[in-house]
Amino acid sequence: MIQKPSLFSFSIDAVLLGRFVRVPIQKGNILDLCTGNGIVAILLTTRTKATIDALDIQPELVELANRNVLMNQKGNQVSILEGDLNDLPASVQQKKYDVVTCNPPYFEKGQALEKNLNPHFAIARHELHCTLEDVIRVCSEQVKYKGKVAIVHRPERMTDILLLMRKYQLEPKRMQLVYPKEGKSANMVLIEAIKGGKAGLETLSPLMVFDEDDQYTERFKEVYVRQ
Template sequence: MTQSSMANISLKENERIDELIREQLQIIQSRDYFTFSVDAILLADFINVAKSKPQRIIDFCTGNGVIPLLLSHKTNNSIEGIDIQPSLVDMAQRSVALNQLEHQIHILQMDIKDLKKPATLYDIVSCNPPYFLVEDSEKAHHITSHAIARHEIHLSLEDWVAKAALLLRDKGKLFFVHRPNRLDDIMETLNKYYFSIHRLQFIHPKEGKNANGMLVEAIYRGGKRGVKVLPPIVVHDADNQYTKEMKAIYFGE
């Protein structure tokens, strides 16, 4: 990255620049908004993209653009990202410029529910969605950026699965991260919109602890071929340090 590109990027109050170490990229984050978590890092690593074979790729709920940034390290294809929150979109766009990736990554502010069927269908949809149901109307009245990112206030499970089905070509792939306690809802919704799960990988905080996350690859109208359950990812060892696998994903060690 050149000094001139750094000079053209201005940070707003409470913003900072963090490193995506393995990919040698930088990302703007703010303590006023939901910052990326290990889930986003693991999802980007889980997604299979072609290096040079033409593919259309779109990332739902892109937030500050972490997944498009990470995917740019794996493919030469253009990547789109969309998010409903203008401030996060602005942050993501400045991170794209910071890394001089405007030719490859395009971030748009819009509601996923407003998406229409495109003339050219997509090959890949990725999503790090809100995980939690809004259990009562009182919670919905306290809407913050963090709540929108974590709770199904503006976007439900069915909303984004239905839009992925609308955008994807036959045998196109949907990649996402979610919580295991929603697995029954997820399978029912995927089946409703003609997706079949192809790969499933559980995320465990420590060895011997219950899974608290899962990575899913689903194929649109791809036929039932059986689910591949991959070896689990264990995030921390007994000393609360990243495991060897996590160090490889984060740091390229």
């Protein structure tokens, strides 16, 4: 993956999202919102033959994502699109997807931006162009009935996420908390919902990233570094 220090680079959360969501193996359509440099879409190509549309609002990241798609020889499967989540390109609006994924901005617009924050980082981290409700509403609008929506976010927003999913007919079905290490509070949550699904949430066993020696745990390596 090509990354630039001046742009927002992917981290563990994006990789875990790409591993967590359940996808059709042979065919189908997938939409990845807030794709950044295309990491989630490219990871998904290792698990599915579905066609993938990946959208980001920042032209610099769209250019980088296109380069990554070409470098990984995924141009026949992944289409990178520039656009606003709240004003989707016509080619996206016309479709309904089997799966929609999103690694959205984590911090609410009202929260203070870090001093002198790079504008690319600000858009990626803060809800400047879309709110959490926008993300979940659009995911629901674009996914098929009985299709899946998966997002990664911060645990402190979990109540909002679950309530908004129910509001937009997305029934949370699988959830996993991710912890930096034993004894620390969770700093990520992965949630998968089904459009029009029945009630019933499966809480997966927690995932610890680091052990007591600050090395990746064996279980985390099985998820994160698998080929």
